[in-house]
Amino acid sequence: MILLLTRSLDPTADMVVRALGEAGTPVVRMDPGDLPRCVEMSGWFERGTWRGRLTTGHREVDLAEVTAVYNRRPNLPQAGVPGMRPEDAEWASNECYEGLYGVLYALDALWLNRPDRNRTASLKPLQLSTAHSSGLCVPTTLITNSPEDAKGFVTEERSVIKTLRGVPRRDADDAPGRPLIVYTWEVPPQEVDGTVALALCQFQRRIVPQYEVRVIAVGAQLFGARIDSPSGREGEVTDWRAYQRTDRISYTPLDVPDGVRDGVRAYLAAFGLLYGAFDFMVDADGQWWFLEANANGQFAFVEYGTGYPIARAVAGLLTQGVRAAGHVMTRPR
Incomplete structure (x- = not known):
């Protein structure tokens, strides 16, 4: 039995x-x-294992x-x-999170991927050092809230600025709403100002x-998709x-x-x-440069654009269950 945790609107999960x-x-x-x-959950811990049910x-x-x-x-x-008072609602929501994921983590099941591991793997500075130690080439990077250091960095050599995690949720009228899209862009030295001090910037x-x-x-399968766009040209995003x-x-x-x-x-x-979506740039010399990896990244556009059977690969890995878990078991067997 596969348990799929996601929101109602998720075309990738549908595949x-x-x-x-x-x-x-x-x-x-x-x-x-x-x-x-x-959703109702009841879990009993007896003789070293969890049993119970989830009812939707x-x-x-x-x-x-x-x-x-x-x-x-998944949503929280x-x-x-x-x-209910907001602080009480927050407490009750946290209790639900701790109970649900605590029981699910304790099951003898394969995860693709565990949320706690996804969260750790989302830390961009840690991604870069892990990629380097894994043998991948990584561009020189600065993370700072010092305007002076930022200006010095971008003055030395052409550089871009990238978000570290997520984006603000805001509608067109500046009210809270859907996430904005913040693209990576080249930043000239004259655009570096005191606003750098307001947050850590990459x-x-x-x-x-x-x-x-x-x-x-x-898992062990890798699907590579070449992406051709105007992004490397002067005057383009x-x-x-x-x-x-x-x-x-x-x-x-x-x-x-x-x-x-x-x-x-x-x-x-x-x-x-067991899963990751990796972004690379390949320069004129054919060198592959690691940019970032999303442990829960989208693959639908890659499957549609290339014809790769990625959804079937995900389904196959899930179907193998604990037999494929290896080093990613949630707990010792």
């Missing part, structure tokens, strides 16, 4: 659900954000039958009810790409994501060099992950 159905693998989909309103509006899951958990894009539990040497690459890693859903970008299958392949696998092992 995996279809692939699991084609393979005849049972799957139950739920959003932890529905706990406790629409449509299905009941016997926890003993869960062999793998696919952690996609929301325990507030009308009339500056990185600019790599002018011949092309860019998204590598999707599913230095982020290929700005050209998505236009006719100025293309995705084609690409073999991943052995050295990069080994580095990606070492990187996953270092974080205890």
